[in-house]
Amino acid sequence: MTGGTFASAAFLLGGIDKLLIALAVIMLTDYLTGILASLGEKTTSSKKAFRGLVKKGAMISLVIVANQLDVISGSDSNFLRNAMIFFLIGTEGISITENMHRLGIPVPSFISDRFEQLKSEKGDSK
Numbered sequence: 001m002t003g004g005t006f007a008s009a010a011f012l013l014g015g016i017d018k019l020l021i022a023l024a025v026i027m028l029t030d031y032l033t034g035i036l037a038s039l040g041e042k043t044t045s046s047k048k049a050f051r052g053l054v055k056k057g058a059m060i061s062l063v064i065v066a067n068q069l070d071v072i073s074g075s076d077s078n079f080l081r082n083a084m085i086f087f088l089i090g091t092e093g094i095s096i097t098e099n100m101h102r103l104g105i106p107v108p109s110f111i112s113d114r115f116e117q118l119k120s121e122k123g124d125s126k
Helices: 002-012 018-041 046-073 079-102 109-121
Strands: none
Touching: 002 046, 018 046, 018 079, 046 079, 079 109
């Protein structure tokens, strides 16, 4: 059963590659730094934590949709999937830097600037 679930997830997400693994690691890091920041501010809430997990699930859904758009367009390049993942890495990275600031940890500008660049290059309309 576990193998079938993993294979189904890999199919829906367009395969497990370095880009998807990077997204997963960054999503986990964002979630954990968010929890740490809320603990430091004494504003921890199980509702907020659950809402964070729901948002992560919605992000994974966006990757699935982008991958399926690549499939129906006949594209073998995974362009839309990869663009979506880069966008999500950018937004998650910005959130991580915000969480670090909430924790009082300085983040070098070359890191936060790169996350901003990833987010804007891949489709943010801000």
